[in-house]
Amino acid sequence: MRPKEQKNNSSRQYLITMIPAIIIAGTHSGCGKTTIAGALMSALVKRGLTVQPFKVGPDFIDPTHHTAICGRPSRNLDPYMMGEDGVVETFARASAGADIAVIEGVMGLYDGLEGEDTGSTGHVSKILGCPVILVVDAKGASRSVNAQVLGFATFDRDVKIGGVIFNRVGSKRHGEMIAASLAAPAFGYIPWEKTKSIESRHLGLQMAYETSSISEFRDILEDNCDVDAIIRIAESNFAVRAGEIEGANQEHSVRIGVAYDQAFNFYYADNFDILRKQGAELVFFSPLTDHLPDVDALYFGGGYPELHCAELEQSPCRDEVKRAAERGVPIYAECGGLTYLSESIEMDGTKTKMCGIIPAETVKMDRFQALGYVDAECTSSDSLFPQGTVYRGHEFHYTKLHVDSDVRYALELKRGRGIEDGKDGIYLQNVLAGYTHAYFTEPFAAGLVDTIQKVKRQS
Numbered sequence: 001m002r003p004k005e006q007k008n009n010s011s012r013q014y015l016i017t018m019i020p021a022i023i024i025a026g027t028h029s030g031c032g033k034t035t036i037a038g039a040l041m042s043a044l045v046k047r048g049l050t051v052q053p054f055k056v057g058p059d060f061i062d063p064t065h066h067t068a069i070c071g072r073p074s075r076n077l078d079p080y081m082m083g084e085d086g087v088v089e090t091f092a093r094a095s096a097g098a099d100i101a102v103i104e105g106v107m108g109l110y111d112g113l114e115g116e117d118t119g120s121t122g123h124v125s126k127i128l129g130c131p132v133i134l135v136v137d138a139k140g141a142s143r144s145v146n147a148q149v150l151g152f153a154t155f156d157r158d159v160k161i162g163g164v165i166f167n168r169v170g171s172k173r174h175g176e177m178i179a180a181s182l183a184a185p186a187f188g189y190i191p192w193e194k195t196k197s198i199e200s201r202h203l204g205l206q207m208a209y210e211t212s213s214i215s216e217f218r219d220i221l222e223d224n225c226d227v228d229a230i231i232r233i234a235e236s237n238f239a240v241r242a243g244e245i246e247g248a249n250q251e252h253s254v255r256i257g258v259a260y261d262q263a264f265n266f267y268y269a270d271n272f273d274i275l276r277k278q279g280a281e282l283v284f285f286s287p288l289t290d291h292l293p294d295v296d297a298l299y300f301g302g303g304y305p306e307l308h309c310a311e312l313e314q315s316p317c318r319d320e321v322k323r324a325a326e327r328g329v330p331i332y333a334e335c336g337g338l339t340y341l342s343e344s345i346e347m348d349g350t351k352t353k354m355c356g357i358i359p360a361e362t363v364k365m366d367r368f369q370a371l372g373y374v375d376a377e378c379t380s381s382d383s384l385f386p387q388g389t390v391y392r393g394h395e396f397h398y399t400k401l402h403v404d405s406d407v408r409y410a411l412e413l414k415r416g417r418g419i420e421d422g423k424d425g426i427y428l429q430n431v432l433a434g435y436t437h438a439y440f441t442e443p444f445a446a447g448l449v450d451t452i453q454k455v456k457r458q459s
Helices: 033-046 061-070 079-094 121-128 144-155 172-179 218-224 227-235 269-277 305-314 317-326 336-341 442-458
Strands: 004-007 013-026 051-056 075-077 100-104 132-137 161-169 186-191 238-245 254-259 264-266 280-285 297-300 331-334 344-347 350-353 360-364 370-378 390-397 399-403 409-415 423-428 431-434 437-439
Touching: 013 033, 013 121, 013 227, 033 051, 033 061, 033 100, 033 218, 033 227, 051 061, 051 079, 061 100, 075 079, 075 269, 079 121, 079 269, 079 390, 121 132, 132 144, 144 161, 161 172, 161 227, 172 186, 186 218, 254 442, 264 336, 269 280, 269 437, 269 442, 280 442, 297 336, 297 442, 305 317, 305 336, 305 344, 305 350, 317 331, 331 336, 336 399, 336 431, 370 423, 409 431
Parallel strands: 013 100, 013 132, 051 075, 051 100, 132 161, 161 186, 254 280, 254 297, 297 331, 331 431, 344 360
Antiparallel strands: 004 013, 013 238, 344 350, 360 399, 370 390, 370 409, 390 437, 409 423, 423 431
16 A cells, blocks of 8 residues: 555645555574565565665664665664654655565664663564564574574564564574474575675675675575565554655755765765755765865765775865865764864875864774764854754764864763764864764754855855
8 A cells, every 4th residue: 555645724734654564673683684674675676566665773884775775765763863753754754655664673673772672673663563574593593493582572562573584594404493383473484595695894784886695685585485475464564654744945045065975875864855854955976086066065974985095085076175164165074074074094004185174183993983872962152053952863983083182072972972072073164073973853954054054145
């Protein structure tokens, strides 16, 4: 059933979403849920279905695989950053025009913030009313995996576990031993395919453009799982919620250049939507190869600039960004964008020049320097955002900044590490750059667009 649009007598417009939906969850990280979720999406697309993908949590990398497979932007569903209402609104809005929604979970099914339910895959399943298919790694066990399944099924009875896919099954006989004592319906037994895996690097898996491993797994999934039964489970458990529709502002008041290429690609799709809603026209460009576009402001997200240092140093864009900052063009940068704006990036003993806007040097470390959610408040009265602006986000980076002693920070973190000691968002003139990947709120986006408008009027 497709989403339907309904109007009432007021000027507001609502979307009533009734769509088959399924969550692919795991017992733990590394059990195979990313590969199986992507393979399922690919199998559904092959059947001619329009699939809307989602990812629980703040991850940027898995959604790139979903998007490549489904041809629709994958959306994050994160109750901590978005709130429960935000999860509902994003799900309803993004599912418009889709035949089925597939949601990939995060970590283990019940793993949430600080050992609680908040932000877990189970939490999202209860918010949306979606059934869960649990991916269980069967390597090294047979009957015991069903005891594990029983524990997951009874731990929180408000979470609907519709069935199980057993991964890394060693042989037909191994599968028969598991099937002898099932604690939940089994949709499939995936054999251990040593050659089918996605390589990892710091920050997570390879990006979608670097590998086709998930798509290649589709045939294995179809040969060993009952995809039609999975569709029937989704169709018998519609995710039903109502979300208010507010489209983009058609009157563009500012043009924001968004860095988007192999070096910069960590963005929440909802952030783009809310900027457009505030009247921003987004102009995408590549700092690796392009000249700077004619825009009123710049937005640099995270990514892997450290893997493209030579190209970034040689690109004409690097000097053009610095000249734009000197002219007072507003620039907002996160994580990888922060390091690009710094003086240099040092990796494996080699130092490469970057934009030289932020008075700091970046060093790529051997282990992560920060990982977790962020609660931020703007405490500065003269940065890009109004003083008192609060928002949530996430930080995960392997780089460290050696900053000048006189840098100014715009953000105080009630939760999170930031650049140093709970301070984030170095600012100077109209530039603000920090490690926090922000999930934009309306005040956040409105404050940014308002500042850009003011600068534009004064120039």
